[in-house]
Amino acid sequence: MQLQLNGKSVSLDIETDMPLLWAIRDEAGLTGTKFGCGVAMCGACTVLLDGEPVRSCSLPASAAVGRKITTIEGLRGTSALQKAWIAKQVPQCGYCQSGMLMAATALLARKPKPTDADIDAAITNLCRCGTYPRIKVAIHEAAQLGKARA
Structure with missing residues (x-):
């Protein structure tokens, strides 16, 4: 295949x-x-x-x-999202992070400046550590970084 x-x-x-x-x-x-x-x-x-x-x-x-x-x-570790993820110290145990980053990458590709409601609707991944507030902040920061580059 x-x-x-x-x-x-x-x-x-x-x-x-x-x-x-x-x-x-x-x-x-x-x-x-x-x-x-x-x-x-x-x-x-x-x-x-x-x-x-x-x-x-x-x-x-x-x-x-x-x-x-x-x-x-x-993603090769260079995206604005990954940089924001690190800056905002999103991971705790880290297990869910690759899936979270992929869902957030797709969201930002569709909606370069998402609202909190957009994030809540798009990020349906489970984080057992509960880092959802930091995830939201990192997505907003990545959106700002992306906007600054445009």
Whole structure:
């Protein structure tokens, strides 16, 4: 199966119904995307598929063929969002952070200046540590940083 993963074509010898999460982690070796619940509820496994956030634990890898998959590794640590995330000390345990960043990346691509309500609607990922207030502040700061560059 051919997948477009972080801008590269990757050939994987996998079953078509293998969840995308396991194709990414176990077969492609990109372990930044995390397994949380396995039923698409927590969002730890969020990746972008053609720019939209999807829960990769419940999506068959075959559904991603011919589409652009972006994982946390695809952001490469340079985005305004990641810089704001660090500056605002968002992570506590850090387990949910890759999925949170992917959901927030998609939000900012759709709405460069989101409101609190936009953030609440878009970020449905579960953070067991409860860093939601810092997440919101970091998203707003990233929006300001992005606006300053435009």
